[in-house]
Amino acid sequence: MTGIHADGGAAATGRRADGGAPADGHDRGSPAEELLVAEELHRAFGPTPALAGASLTVRAGEVLAVLGPSGSGKSTLLHCLAGIVRPDSGRVTYRGADLTAMSDRELSALRRGQFGFVFQFGQLVPELTCLENVALPLRLERVGRREAERRAAEWLGRLEVGDVAGKRPGEVSGGQGQRVAVARALVTAPRVVFADEPTGALDSLHGERVMRLLTGAARDTGAAVVLVTHEARVAAYSDREVVVRDGRTRSLEPAA
Amino acid sequence: MVCIVAAMSIGQTFLGLLESTPRHGYDLKRAYDERFGQARPLHFGQVYATLSRLLRNGLVEVDSVEAGEGPDRKRYAITEAGVTDVRRWLSQPEKPEPYLHSVLYTKVVLALLTGRSAADLLDTQRAEHLRLMRELTRRRDSGDLAERLICDHALFHLEADLRWLELTAARLDELAEAVRR
Amino acid sequence: MTGPRKRGRVLADLWMGARMAVTGGRDGWTRAALTALGVGIGVAMLLLAAAVPGALDARAVRNEARNDTGWRPERVAAANTVLVTTVDTEFRDRPMRGRIVRAEGPAAPVPPGLARLPGAGEVVVSPALRDLLDSPDGPLLAPRLGGARVAGTIGAQGLAGPGELAFYLGSADLTDEWAVRRDQFGGGEPGEEFSPVLMVLVVVVVVVLLLPIVVFVGAAVRFGGDRRDRRLAALRLLGADTAMVRRIAAGEAAAGAVFGLAVGGVLFAAGRQLAPLVTLRDISVYAADLRPAPALVAAVAVAVPVLAVLVALVALRRVVVEPLGVSRQGAAVRRRLWWRLLLPAAGLALLYPLTGVGKGRADTADYQVAAGAVLLLVGTVTLLPWLVDLAVRRLHGGPVPWQLAVRRLQLDSATSARLVSGVAVAVAGSIGLQMLVAGVEARFTTRTGQDTSRAQVFVNFDELPDPGAALARLAAAPGVTRSAGTSGTFALGSGAANRTADVRIGDCATLAEYARLGPCADGDVFLAQPPAGEQQLTGFGPGDRVTVSGSETAWTLPRRLRTVPAIPDPAGWIGAGLLVTPGAADAAWTGLRAQALLSLDPDDPDALERVRNAAAEVDLRAQVLALDEERQATQFVNVKRGLVVGVAVTLLLLGASMLVGVLEQLRERRRLLAMLAAVGTPRRTLGLSVLWQAAVPVLVGLGLAVAFGLGLGAVLLRMVGAPVSVSWPVVGLGVALGGGVVLLVTGASLPALWRLTRPAGLRTE
Known part of the structure; x- marks a missing residue:
């Protein structure tokens, strides 16, 4: 084994899987486009710094795990990447466009059209049915109700929760709810799906099912996934990982 | 696999211990037992067998022989080749397998002792673990029930290792202090 | 279980509920604060409502203490008498209470709120009037005080409210001919009783105003109800029995209500201080007048927590019946x-x-x-x-x-x-x-018979030395577009009946406001008779000798006297009497009064004020009446306004x-x-x-x-x-x-x- 540097430069390479093929086993063309690039992000909430120099790159179609202990700044990093939180300094670009220079309205439109989100819990609108929840992002994008609900139903079926379409989120199990949330995140065919501890409230069996469906569906649609988690078994669904500790990304990008 | 540093890595451990200062065989055994032997001290025979293997491979040399009787009085020092070997050993992740922690522990302590980055070592190891976990996950998700159960077992063990890695990483400062004392 | 121990348990549950009202970190505090604020606003309003009767009483008491109208026994001038005449006016729809006073001796009574009676050329004004005089509107108002020097202000005890416009003007030449002689202020007749229909109205007004507040207080104690329901449902699942959950909920609701009472008290006390700054139409109150009756305060203090507890208990039935459903937001x-x-x-x-x-x-x-x-x-x-x-x-x-x-x-x-x-x-x-x-x-509205299409203002001067000049002055006031002025007096008819008739002197065009004259030329005299069916004037036939009042001159009515039908004038009166063109009037007639019917420029909002000023400059006691086709009973107007x-x-x-x-x-x-x-x-x-x-x-x-x-x-x-x-x-x-x-x-x-x-x-x- 050669070329391994004591500074850990190779830690971020997940594609060294046997045979050297991309970890997911199908080729998405190379070099993969750099969708999101974060450089030297700093962000403090009050006196506590949440990010103190975080950098990473998300490439088209990859599943990137952001690992780290609680309070390390993983979620803040995700929020900065998604344009939810503005960094105090540093830059985030999405396909070359600087997120930090965008207006709230532009960011909103970007999140609505290009990104999808899965949170740990409490993301489904409790008074809407599961079908309506999934159709919601499409309808915000001005897709007609009938068409939106047709596509939503399709996605529910794909995530194996077609049977809960008419139920309200309060009436379905946690695992089903998360799968509905995944369907909602993917229904607009986003370029990037941000998943913040998507299985945090689930047991292993349900968590794994959600992860399998999430990564599978993302690969099918070519969406990149930024997966924030502190669980190794969840991170094992990624192609590559980045570790955040004390607000800094530990791993360097593999040398170009 | 026993829960003691594997025979092959006793050599590297000795090299690591010798890197900071030349030692007598007896010193080496005491230092080793103190830090890594815990309930199972090395036999003298093991110590001299290992040292002679290292001598043969040119990784250590006899620094000086003091007046007295027997090989006991020889002082060993690490060679250039020996330093390279230690460095490679430390920077190269272990193949993830059960009961790995003693090797990893040894490596972390040696890294700290020799002033190398233990955090990088842990990161490298985590990446290796994750690589295997990805593979196992893929195998599990495409395999039959038996395969799934077997993979799950391995995955849970690997996860436990990783948790230990995380915890150790979080406690590195504490550990460094204890080691240097 | 023994009594005391059970009571202890009950108290412990209530106390636990009360603590739950405020615990729960920042969130719990915010919820408790919002509830207290919601309830507090309601409580403040209830207290305000409870203070209204007291405020009205205080007003009435002060009004009565300064009363100077109403019948008094005849008296002669003495050291302890004062002459008072009423010169009320209005300024831009705000009524202004005005009095001219003259002390007749050193012990003359002083109205409440004044240190002494104003001397000649002095005026004492209410603070609101003083502010108005100092404002840009001052010049439009000042002439009505007769050019007197402001010598002081009227104290609170002499005013109905802080916003009231009032003045006492000192005069040296006020005589008892036109003023009332009094030896004290205060006293008078009791106010009007409310009629039964008005009473119904008042009762319903009170209900309509208070009920929404009560309803809202009920809603406010349920702020954060969802979370509370879930929490109680969780307690129920943990094994709390129905009674316990009820007691905990009651304690929580009562605690919120008690905080609300405190907030309401503070809000009321603070709002009270702002009360004098507000004048609604002509009603204003002093902060000190807003004192809720203790019994009503006690009623509020008891009723609000009771209401809160009742609402909480009613709302609880879902938790009691299906705790699982509630905790899962079913x-x-x-x-x-x-x-x-x-x-x-x-x-x-x-x-x-x-x-x-x-x-x-x-x-x-x-x-x-x-x-x-x-x-x-x-x-x-x-x-x-x-x-x-x-x-x-x-x-x-x-x-x-x-x-x-x-x-x-x-x-x-x-x-x-x-x-x-x-x-x-x-x-x-x-x-x-x-x-x-x-x-x-309709019941409380009377048609005045006034015709605002012909004139908008009626002005009357009693006894003037030079009525012509006064009328000219009114006609010249800026904003007056048309003026029909007459001078006049009355005459004592011939014969035993001793009937009297108005004598009105004006040109043909002006006299036409009072009767259908037919052909008219200067020197004509007309006898205007009321419509058939009403009592006709007798003793004023052609050639009759009558006595003209004031100068007490004898006058023989001309032979060419024509009888004509009287018509209602714009002020709504039918002026039966003698209508005299200037050429037929005798210059010897003195002590004439003057009346004018004025039309105003509708685009000039201050025209009416200028007419009032012009009239006041001629005689402060001039009556200026803005004509209106309808008039409503004062009490009805007050209820409506309320x-x-x-x-x-x-x-x-x-x-x-x-x-x-x-x-x-x-x-x-x-x-x-x-x-x-x-x-x-x-x-x-x-x-x-x-x-x-x-x-x-x-x-x-x-x-x-x-x-x-x-x-x-x-x-x-x-x-x-x-x-x-x-x-x-x-x-x-x-x-x-x-x-x-x-x-x-x-x-x-x-x-x-x-x-x-x-x-x-x-x-x-």
Whole structure:
């Protein structure tokens, strides 16, 4: 084994899987486009710094795990990447466009059209049915109700929760709810799906099912996934990982 | 696999211990037992067998022989080749397998002792673990029930290792202090 | 179990509930604060209402203490007498109390609020009048004080309220011919009694104004109800029995209500200090006048916690019956209709048999009216959630904001309905009342017979040395477009009857305002006779010798005297008497009075004030009457005014409380809102959904309010025996007011919504 540097430069390479093929086993063309690039992000909430120099790159179609202990700044990093939180300094670009220079309205439109989100819990609108929840992002994008609900139903079926379409989120199990949330995140065919501890409230069996469906569906649609988690078994669904500790990304990008 | 540093890595451990200062065989055994032997001290025979293997491979040399009787009085020092070997050993992740922690522990302590980055070592190891976990996950998700159960077992063990890695990483400062004392 | 130990357990449960009202970290505190604020606003209003009778009393007492009108025994001038004459006027629709005084001796009585009587050329003014004189409007007002020097201000004890315009002007030449001689101020006749119909009106006004407040207090103690329900349900699941949960809920509600009482007390005390700054029409009150009667304060202090506890217990039945469903935020409860209809039906049953209240009545009728009105109006509160449910159940589809709002309402319409019910009750009540007011208005309105198309102002001077100059001066006032001035006196007829007739001197055109003259030339004299059927003037025939009053000159009426029919003048009087052209008048006649009918430039709002000034410059005692075709009984006007003021204040404060409620609702959902913003939901969508969520119950509520308002109005009108008719403008106004309040509240809640939907809000977990 050669070329391994004591500074850990190779830690971020997940594609060294046997045979050297991309970890997911199908080729998405190379070099993969750099969708999101974060450089030297700093962000403090009050006196506590949440990010103190975080950098990473998300490439088209990859599943990137952001690992780290609680309070390390993983979620803040995700929020900065998604344009939810503005960094105090540093830059985030999405396909070359600087997120930090965008207006709230532009960011909103970007999140609505290009990104999808899965949170740990409490993301489904409790008074809407599961079908309506999934159709919601499409309808915000001005897709007609009938068409939106047709596509939503399709996605529910794909995530194996077609049977809960008419139920309200309060009436379905946690695992089903998360799968509905995944369907909602993917229904607009986003370029990037941000998943913040998507299985945090689930047991292993349900968590794994959600992860399998999430990564599978993302690969099918070519969406990149930024997966924030502190669980190794969840991170094992990624192609590559980045570790955040004390607000800094530990791993360097593999040398170009 | 026993829960003691594997025979092959006793050599590297000795090299690591010798890197900071030349030692007598007896010193080496005491230092080793103190830090890594815990309930199972090395036999003298093991110590001299290992040292002679290292001598043969040119990784250590006899620094000086003091007046007295027997090989006991020889002082060993690490060679250039020996330093390279230690460095490679430390920077190269272990193949993830059960009961790995003693090797990893040894490596972390040696890294700290020799002033190398233990955090990088842990990161490298985590990446290796994750690589295997990805593979196992893929195998599990495409395999039959038996395969799934077997993979799950391995995955849970690997996860436990990783948790230990995380915890150790979080406690590195504490550990460094204890080691240097 | 022994008594004391059980009591201990009960107290422990209550105490636990009370602690739950404030614990729960920042969130718990915020909720407790919002509840206290909501209840507090209601309590402050109840205290204000409780202070109204006291304030009116204080006003009446001060009014009586300074009274200088009414019949007094004749007296002669003495060391302890004062001459007083009333020179009340108005300034821009604000009445101004004016008195000219002259002390007749060193011990002359001094009116309350004055240190001494003003000397000649001095005037003592109320603080409000002083401010007005110092304002840019001062010059338009000053002439009415006769150029006197302001020598001081009237103290609070001599004024009805802080905003009252009043003055005492000192005079050296006031004589008892035109003034009243008094040896003291104060005393007088008791005020008018309220008529039975007015009493009904007052009772209903009180009900209509107070009920929405009570309803809102009920809603306020349920702020954060969802979370409380879940918490209690969790306790129930942990094994608390029904009684325990009830006691804990009661303790929590009572604690919130007690905080609310404290906040209400503080708000009232603070608001009281602001009271003197507000003048509604001509009513203003001193802070010190706003002292709620202790009995009423005690009633509020007891009733609010009791109400809170009752509401909490009623709301609890879901928790008690299906704790699991509540803790999992399950489907909504079914609403039953029958008991919701029971209350308004009972109200109708109480009101309907009461007819002909205008004729004699029993005292119990007041209570029956009050109870009936309360029950009927409470019906809007009980029916509203059911109706909102019914309305939203069938709604679906539509754009995203609409869908979000409708679905939210389908899951939980009660919270929104509760917020709106106060407004609905207020609107229903005010519609019913306004209908009653409109229906009985005719009874309290008299046609004055004045014709404002011919003239808008009537001015009268008693006895002037030079009436012609005075009339010319009025005619020259800026803004006067036409002037018909006459001088006059009266004459004693010939014959035994000793009849008198007005003598009015003016040119032909002016005299034509008083009678159909026919051909007229200077030197003519006419006898204007009232219409047939009324008593005709006799003793004033052609050639008769009559005596002209004032100068007591004899006058032989000319042979060419023509009798003509009198017509009503623009001031509404039929001036039977002698109409004399200037050529026929005798220059020896003195002590003439002068009267003028003036038309004003409608585009000049200050014309009337200038006429008043011109008149005051001639004679401070001049009477200036702005003509109006109708006049309403003072008490009726006061009740009506009270109603308008009350409804306005009620709606305003309900709006403020509703805002608190809406904010509380938003706060409960802030995580969801932040999440929706994070996934890129435009703010406009969220804002619209909040608006719809408020608007749908409001529309239903206003519809219900109109129905109940019309019902209440119809029953009330029937009760007082007036024809039942719907005044649509009144309905429209009520609905517009209610709708306006809701729009205002939604608008005011938007900044909070923007703040809550900042996607960074995701972090606050």
